[in-house]
Amino acid sequence: xxYAELKAIGLQxxxxxxxxxxxxxLQLQAGECVHLRGENGSGKTTxxxxxxxxxxxxxxxxxxxxxxxxLGDGRCCYLHQQPYMFDKTVRANLAxxxxxxxxxxHEKCERVExxxxxxxxxxxxxxxxxTLSGGExxxxxxxxxxxxxxxFWLLDEPIASLDEKGIERCVQLVSxxxxxxxxxxxxxxxxxxxxxxxDSQWQLHxxxxxxxxx
Amino acid sequence: xxxxxxxxxxxxxLLISGDAELWGIILVSFRVSLSALLIAFxxxxxxGFVLSFWRFPGHWFIVTLNNTLLAVPTVVIGLTLVLLFSxxxxxxxxxxxxxxxxxxxxxxxxxxxxxVAMLHMAYQGVSRHAWETARTLGCSRLKTLWLxxxxxxxxxxxxxxxxxxxxxxxxxxxxxxxGNIAGYTRTxxxxxxxxxxxxxxxxxxxxxxxxxxxxxxxNLLVGISRGRSVQGAAQ
Numbered sequence: 001x002x003y004a005e006l007k008a009i010g011l012q013x014x015x016x017x018x019x020x021x022x023x024x025x026l027q028l029q030a031g032e033c034v035h036l037r038g039e040n041g042s043g044k045t046t047x048x049x050x051x052x053x054x055x056x057x058x059x060x061x062x063x064x065x066x067x068x069x070x071l072g073d074g075r076c077c078y079l080h081q082q083p084y085m086f087d088k089t090v091r092a093n094l095a096x097x098x099x100x101x102x103x104x105x106h107e108k109c110e111r112v113e114x115x116x117x118x119x120x121x122x123x124x125x126x127x128x129x130x131t132l133s134g135g136e137x138x139x140x141x142x143x144x145x146x147x148x149x150x151x152f153w154l155l156d157e158p159i160a161s162l163d164e165k166g167i168e169r170c171v172q173l174v175s176x177x178x179x180x181x182x183x184x185x186x187x188x189x190x191x192x193x194x195x196x197x198x199d200s201q202w203q204l205h206x207x208x209x210x211x212x213x214x
Numbered sequence: 215x216x217x218x219x220x221x222x223x224x225x226x227x228l229l230i231s232g233d234a235e236l237w238g239i240i241l242v243s244f245r246v247s248l249s250a251l252l253i254a255f256x257x258x259x260x261x262g263f264v265l266s267f268w269r270f271p272g273h274w275f276i277v278t279l280n281n282t283l284l285a286v287p288t289v290v291i292g293l294t295l296v297l298l299f300s301x302x303x304x305x306x307x308x309x310x311x312x313x314x315x316x317x318x319x320x321x322x323x324x325x326x327x328x329x330v331a332m333l334h335m336a337y338q339g340v341s342r343h344a345w346e347t348a349r350t351l352g353c354s355r356l357k358t359l360w361l362x363x364x365x366x367x368x369x370x371x372x373x374x375x376x377x378x379x380x381x382x383x384x385x386x387x388x389x390x391x392x393g394n395i396a397g398y399t400r401t402x403x404x405x406x407x408x409x410x411x412x413x414x415x416x417x418x419x420x421x422x423x424x425x426x427x428x429x430x431x432x433n434l435l436v437g438i439s440r441g442r443s444v445q446g447a448a449q
């Protein structure tokens with residue numbers, strides 16, 4: 001994966017007149033895997049959404065490769081704690097990601113099959129996505145994002161409320177992303193195999209972000 | 215009682231025999247109402263979507279205004295259009311009064327608030343995560359609107375059917391702005407009203423049967439597609 005950099009400068013966010021957090025500078029580079037920690041309500045999810053361009057900050061800006069983050073360009077993917085499954089089959093959930101992108105139909109079909117294989121969901125391809133287990137849903141959400149080839153992955157509590165098998169599957173996928181050189185920023189309250197993949201930790205506490213090496 | 219059954223039999227015969235005047239009236243009704251629905255629907259869809267997924271200054275006012283417009287009687291809409299389109303009115307130069315375009319405008323005004331209210335409710339049933347997921351996966355705003363509309367397709371279909379049922383069955387506005395001109399602006403409902411005042415019930419009953427069959431057909435359509443969806447989800 002080519003060099004990529006996500007930067008946030010003078011970032012501030014709040015509701016009404018109350019500031020939730022204020023971050024002077026933040027940088028995430030290709031190949032980095034960071035564990036974002038913080039208490040419930042500290043604003044981790046909001047921070048991830050702001051970095052992904054899903055929410056506007058009260059002040060400051062987020063830059064990807066020196067350009068302002070633009071929602072919809074697929075460079076930065078945010079994955080929910082409980083992924084939304086469209087009312088379609090697993091395969092159709094994946095195919096819709098590529099539907100409006102350029103490319104031949106057979107190439108798109110091939111990419112969808114690769115995504116199914118990558119996520120280990122080949123056996124569930126024709127199953128309704130809403131009938132998948134929690135772990136499988138998370139895997140499908142990651143496979144959808146994988147099709148976009150984002151440079152930055154923002155994972156919001158990816159293993160919360162997953163059983164052991166689900167956690168194992170998720171760790172395996174994140175590990176593959178690590179190997180591909182993608183930049184990953186994840187939140188998780190559970191310390192374990194997933195957080196062990198991270199090479200540094202960021203702590204969001206009382207509205208301030210502190211960083212520490214892994 | 216006898217006269218009712220005789221009139222109904224005659225009405226059925228009129229329908230089956232393909233009476234040109236009767237089917238002409240039905241055609242005008244469908245043309246006007248479908249045009250109004252097709253024009254109003256995309257705008258109502260976008261407004262319903264925006265009201266469901268965005269909060270902005272004046273949001274509550276638009277919702278309140280729309281809910282108020284739901285309660286406006288069709289004759290009041292007709293009266294407003296007559297005042298606007300009459301020769302001495304501000305839009306009199308357009309010469310729209312007693313034309314099909316005027317009827318279409320009237321029906322748009324009648325069905326738009328209903329569509330917005332129903333679509334707003336339908337979109338509110340979709341998690342905001344759906345919008346965020348589609349956008350973060352690189353979908354444009356328009357594509358996201360389409361994806362989310364597919365998620366609530368049966369509610370959207372129900373909104374379209376309800377709105378169509380409302381405008382094809384309304385009489386006040388159509389009568390006032392259309393003028394009930396035979397072969398041009400005479401619709402099912404205005405014709406029923408006219409024929410009844412003349413004591414001619416046969417055509418009125420025939421057109422009433424058409425309206426009932428239409429309502430049954432549309433509801434069956436919604437029911438069948440909803441049933442298929444439930445069946446699909448269960449598999």
